[in-house]
Amino acid sequence: MTRKRKAMPDPGPGPELARADRMARLAAFACDVLGHEFADLALLDRALTHGSATRQPGASYQRLEFLGDRVLGCVVAGLLYGQHDEAEGRLTARLHAMVEGPANARVARAWNAGPLIAMEPVSRGKGLADSDNVLGDVAEAVTAAVFIDGGWAAASAFVTRHWGPMMQSDHPFLNDPKSALQQWALKRRLGMPDYLVVNRDGPDHAPVFTVEVTVRGAPPASATGKSRQEAEKAAATLLLKSLES
Numbered sequence: 001m002t003r004k005r006k007a008m009p010d011p012g013p014g015p016e017l018a019r020a021d022r023m024a025r026l027a028a029f030a031c032d033v034l035g036h037e038f039a040d041l042a043l044l045d046r047a048l049t050h051g052s053a054t055r056q057p058g059a060s061y062q063r064l065e066f067l068g069d070r071v072l073g074c075v076v077a078g079l080l081y082g083q084h085d086e087a088e089g090r091l092t093a094r095l096h097a098m099v100e101g102p103a104n105a106r107v108a109r110a111w112n113a114g115p116l117i118a119m120e121p122v123s124r125g126k127g128l129a130d131s132d133n134v135l136g137d138v139a140e141a142v143t144a145a146v147f148i149d150g151g152w153a154a155a156s157a158f159v160t161r162h163w164g165p166m167m168q169s170d171h172p173f174l175n176d177p178k179s180a181l182q183q184w185a186l187k188r189r190l191g192m193p194d195y196l197v198v199n200r201d202g203p204d205h206a207p208v209f210t211v212e213v214t215v216r217g218a219p220p221a222s223a224t225g226k227s228r229q230e231a232e233k234a235a236a237t238l239l240l241k242s243l244e245s
Contacts, residue, residue: 025116033111036146036158043149047141050134052120061141068144072099075159083167096186098166102179104136107162113138126197127209127228132178177236184240190216195232198222211235218243
């Protein structure tokens with residue numbers, strides 16, 4: 001009697017195939033969305049790698065974020081100087097509004113960068129891939145990657161393409177409560193508002209986030225939402241209302 005061999009489960013794609021698939025997706029993303037064809041695609045891969053996804057020093061976007069912050073600020077400062085004949089204080093306010101926190105996250109969100117960020121499942125399950133903090137860092141890291149890969153001209157064109165539209169009107173994105181709270185705090189030299197997820201309830205397909213926001217020297221405010229971003233905006237609205245009253 002011949003025994004039937006039990007079918008083995010499909011192990012799925014190996015690490016080499018998964019890596020090749022990621023790099024192909026990144027190459028398409030670079031050309032179709034970012035508008036920059038990388039000579040060294042590993043730079044973009046690193047710019048889209050969260051610290052939770054690697055144990056290798058320097059393999060996440062943190063060092064790139066440091067450089068990208070400076071490149072982005074310099075390019076945007078030049079654009080503002082050329083397009084707005086205003087006093088230094090007003091230019092500084094515009095600069096902060098365009099290159100920090102919510103504004104950078106807005107740019108990365110327009111790229112739909114979240115699904116491409118390499119991140120451990122637990123962190124992704126907490127909504128970090130759609131948080132303003134992570135997306136803002138990614139926007140800066142990608143800017144640095146373009147700068148290293150293509151030089152100043154490529155970085156300047158890249159920033160102008162993706163951040164420039166914010167200058168077409170008088171900062172409508174500041175209507176966002178997180179941006180408004182950030183501006184309130186920076187104007188008073190209180191630093192950046194700090195957002196913390198203090199609770200996550202509900203099933204995976206319908207989570208409810210509770211977020212607490214603090215500004216130095218003021219009592220915190222907390223609010224809930226169906227996404228981390230929604231909860232952060234609601235908390236910012238509450239805290240700003242409290243501070244302004």
